[in-house]
Amino acid sequence: MSAVREIEVRLGARGYSIRIGRGLLDDATLWRPLLRGRHALIVTNTSVAPLYQARLQPALADLHWRALALPDGEAHKTLASVARIWDALAELGATRDACILALGGGVVGDMAGFAAACWMRGIDCVQMPTTLLAMVDSAVGGKTGVDHAAGKNLIGAFHQPRLVLADLATLDTLPPREYRAGLAEIVKIGALGDAAFLAQLEHDPMALNAREDAALTHAIAHACAYKAGVVMRDETEQGERALLNFGHSFAHALETVTGYSTLLHGEAVAIGMVLAARLSARLGHAPMADAQRLAALLHALDLPTQPPPGLDADALLAAMRLDKKNRAGTLRLILWRGAGQAFIAADVDADHVRASWVRNA
Numbered sequence: 001m002s003a004v005r006e007i008e009v010r011l012g013a014r015g016y017s018i019r020i021g022r023g024l025l026d027d028a029t030l031w032r033p034l035l036r037g038r039h040a041l042i043v044t045n046t047s048v049a050p051l052y053q054a055r056l057q058p059a060l061a062d063l064h065w066r067a068l069a070l071p072d073g074e075a076h077k078t079l080a081s082v083a084r085i086w087d088a089l090a091e092l093g094a095t096r097d098a099c100i101l102a103l104g105g106g107v108v109g110d111m112a113g114f115a116a117a118c119w120m121r122g123i124d125c126v127q128m129p130t131t132l133l134a135m136v137d138s139a140v141g142g143k144t145g146v147d148h149a150a151g152k153n154l155i156g157a158f159h160q161p162r163l164v165l166a167d168l169a170t171l172d173t174l175p176p177r178e179y180r181a182g183l184a185e186i187v188k189i190g191a192l193g194d195a196a197f198l199a200q201l202e203h204d205p206m207a208l209n210a211r212e213d214a215a216l217t218h219a220i221a222h223a224c225a226y227k228a229g230v231v232m233r234d235e236t237e238q239g240e241r242a243l244l245n246f247g248h249s250f251a252h253a254l255e256t257v258t259g260y261s262t263l264l265h266g267e268a269v270a271i272g273m274v275l276a277a278r279l280s281a282r283l284g285h286a287p288m289a290d291a292q293r294l295a296a297l298l299h300a301l302d303l304p305t306q307p308p309p310g311l312d313a314d315a316l317l318a319a320m321r322l323d324k325k326n327r328a329g330t331l332r333l334i335l336w337r338g339a340g341q342a343f344i345a346a347d348v349d350a351d352h353v354r355a356s357w358v359r360n361a
């Protein structure tokens with residue numbers, strides 16, 4: 001096994017480690033001791049189960065355990081899917097000391113975490129992310145939940161995992177488009193608060209595309225450490241944590257309006273960050289040159305930087321009005337003052353936001 005990086009998320013009794021390395025799923029000593037009771041449920045999906053589920057099974061032999069493979073895709077990130085997890089827990093007879101092992105990308109992780117938050121008002125969940133996006137973002141920080149037809153992640157809970165185990169070997173099978181989507185959330189960390197990291201990515205955007213363990217470990221650990229710092233200071237998004245939403249008011253509207261089936265989350269975030277950066281420039285908060293820099297980096301990483309054609313600006317604006325960051329009927333967005341300097345912008349003018357949806361505006 002190659003070197004393992006470890007990052008602590010210090011949240012008192014809710015604290016946990018993030019471990020990053022190759023082959024971690026095969027080392028049951030890393031996660032098996034965390035299972036306190038007799039019941040374990042592997043929550044995964046139909047694509048990931050055949051690839052990685054067998055890695056976990058030997059260590060579960062002396063427990064009551066089951067595996068639930070949910071249908072694949074963001075369109076299935078629904079309460080109906082979570083109800084299937086609760087049904088599986090009921091069939092297993094899972095008590096308060098049961099543990100869910102969330103094996104998959106962010107969709108699986110968000111649903112498994114939410115099911116764990118609610119079952120008997122809270123059982124343990126170990127996040128075993130198998131996508132780049134889940135390793136750098138969704139498995140960390142305890143945001144869990146599902147989508148609603150009216151908006152992304154509108155139903156959910158904060159529920160921290162007991163452990164995050166990021167096995168780099170699982171990325172070997174990740175399709176290129178999904179991999180690139182994860183790069184968008186890595187760029188986001190630089191864009192919102194870490195200009196030096198952003199400059200590193202700009203200096204050699206292709207280094208990460210090689211999927212070489214050392215470069216990957218560095219980027220994943222850097223993104224996780226940054227996010228962990230924010231979460232430790234503001235676990236439930238009373239303030240600073242909202243900055244991790246840079247680009248997301250636009251991204252979530254895009255995902256909602258396109259029925260959660262056209263754009264990947266990371267792709268929507270790439271577009272959303274460029275729109276937020278351009279809007280910041282038009283409102284006089286930031287240089288337009290920084291928005292252009294950001295778009296150039298995302299383009300170099302083969303990520304989209306413009307909304308797909310033919311979308312209805314009014315529908316997109318309507319979706320943005322249901323964003324969780326809004327207050328008292330006004331739009332509250334994450335904008336920036338330039339690379340690495342995101343801030344919370346209250347009461348943003350709706351006409352300006354609407355104009356952002358015009359392609360090339």
Ligand SMILES: NC(=O)c1ccc[n+]([C@@H]2O[C@H](COP(=O)([O-])OP(=O)(O)OC[C@H]3O[C@@H](n4cnc5c(N)ncnc54)[C@H](O)[C@@H]3O)[C@@H](O)[C@H]2O)c1
Pocket residue numbers: 045047048051072073074077104105106107108110130131132133134137138139140141142143144153170171172173174175178181182264265266
């Ligand atoms: N909770 C949070 O803080 C947070 C943060 C960011 C994103 N998210 C959420 O995460 C979701 C996106 O996550 P995602 O990008 O991981 O998408 P995903 O979970 O849909 O996974 C992407 C695709 O890759 C497949 N896959 C997963 N691992 C694989 C592997 N190792 N080999 C081959 N195929 C594999 C999946 O089956 C799926 O088809 C969105 O719902 C988003 O809202 C949550």
Ligand SMILES: O=C(O)C(=O)C[C@@H](O)[C@H](O)[C@H](O)COP(=O)(O)O
Pocket residue numbers: 137141143152153185237241242244245248324
């Ligand atoms: O962890 C956070 O906080 C984030 O905002 C991370 C985002 O990348 C992620 O997409 C998150 O799910 C969005 O949260 P939401 O509260 O806007 O639904």
Ligand SMILES: [Zn+2]
Pocket residue numbers: 137185248265269
């Ligand atoms: Zn995101």
